[in-house]
Amino acid sequence: MLDKTRVSLTEAMRRFAMSISIISTSDDKGQHYAMTATAVVSVSLNPESMLVCVNKNTLFSSVATGADKFAVNLLASDQISQSKDCAGGLPQDSRVNNKEWEVHDTGVAILKGAQTHILCRKSKMFEYGTHTILIGDVYNILVNKTIDTLIYMDGKYGKFKELK
Secondary structure: OHHHHHHHHHHHHOOOOEEOEEEEEEOOOOOEEEEEEOOEEEEEEOOEEEEEEEEOOOHHHHHHHHOOEEEEEEOEOOOHHHHHHHHHHOOHHHHOOOOOEEEOOOOOEEEOOOOEEEEEEEEEEEEEOOEEEEEEEEEEEEEOOOOOEEEEEOOEEEEOOOOO
């Protein structure tokens, strides 16, 4: 029964239209890491906080264990290639490069051209099932004035179109 439920849940989740973010962090040696994520939500406005789910079998999860900060980089509709790169298209040590990234004053790498950068201090981290759940308190936000967010649904990329 569990396998049937897992398959059905996977099928159901393909119907959720989700914004795509790249989560970035760094280790104690200053090496930057990034991964694509759709499981990203705000937790609270008091304190201002974000939640990110990361597969616990990834290098990113291991690095996040020792990191004290991370950034949520919400992707713009023209950043499909960056999404694919950070979803496994590039090795972890090649994802954050000088061309598309810059290091913020706080030491966290942020993706140029993203819709917004939400900079967080890790406040809680725990495992549940196959994932590590990170909760971070927001300490800075950088917002692009144009709203043109990349969306992912049913294994495909898209962008928002208002219905009239």
